[in-house]
Amino acid sequence: METALSQRAKKLQALLAEAYPEARCELDHRNAYELLVATILSAQCTDARVNQVTPAFFARFPDAHALAQAGQEEVEELIKSTGFYRNKAKALLGMAKALVERHGGEVPRDMEAMVKLPGVGRKTANVVLGTAYGLATGIVVDTHVARVSQRLGLTTAQDPEKIEQDLMALFPKNQWVALSHRLILHGRYVCKARKPACSSCRLAEICPRVGV
DNA sequence: ATCCCGAGGG
DNA sequence: CCCTCTGGAT
Incomplete structure (x- = not known):
């Protein structure tokens, strides 16, 4: 059965992939x-x-x-x-x-x-x-990911472990690594803690916050 | 002046 | 469960 939430998750995945095609890690590293x-x-x-x-x-x-x-x-x-x-x-x-x-x-x-x-x-x-x-052991839940997930209505949990479980249930495992990077980038540059840039947000069409 | 926000310790 | 550690950004 396809819930409304899992359909939104699919849409989100597509929008995030368009907005952040590289899904890159911003920390320089060689190993x-x-x-x-x-x-x-x-x-x-x-x-x-x-x-x-x-x-x-x-x-x-x-x-x-x-x-x-x-x-x-x-x-x-x-x-x-x-x-x-x-x-x-x-x-x-x-x-x-x-x-x-x-x-x-x-x-x-x-x-x-x-x-x-x-x-x-x-x-x-x-x-x-x-x-x-390249091991998808889970989804990275830092405060960026937690905040973005809460604002998007993907989870109502506060506890990072619970947030991670909700996200893992919503997205296929082969997407977890890229998804983690994209949610971090989005939280860092657009869905910011202090002054979210909702007017230029590529996820606005599925965000419950926009327009409220 | 206040907020950022991961992990350990009390 | 809540506090602490720190310099930088806003």
Whole structure:
């Protein structure tokens, strides 16, 4: 049976694909380790700023083995401008050590192992598994995705886990990775928290907010 | 002056 | 369940 909501989901998928054909990740990265580091740094910070600090960071710490040897203060200095730098430095060091101890310095390819890494939650894990490895383990639910999904009426849930379940039920698995990127881009540039650009929104025709 | 918003800790 | 951590954007 085709519910009204799932038909809207199909329409949304088409509109998003037109609006964001590239479905790109804005964090610069060359492998799973770099994406994992960049994603941890991206909390409370723009991707553009993360991309300013990562070149020097990866030159100094090219892999988990190098990072695991680092001193907290040097890491803090390199990531200072991204905010939350003490928490992030601690998370990065713990994560690198866990990577070396438990995974031979490689980034694991499954959700269970990922979320056991210090500083890595479901959001970060979904970004890395989906984008670096092409594994659709779930849908990325950061606050952009949560906000857009709520505004579009795709979910009434507040809890990110519940939002993710609602979205996963609405979209085919082979769309999850691209959908995550597109919803993030849309939330970042159009369906913004503060001043949503509804007049130039490509999803306006299916948005309950427009015209109310 | 206020909001942004992920993960851990209390 | 709610608080905290931070610099930057608005």
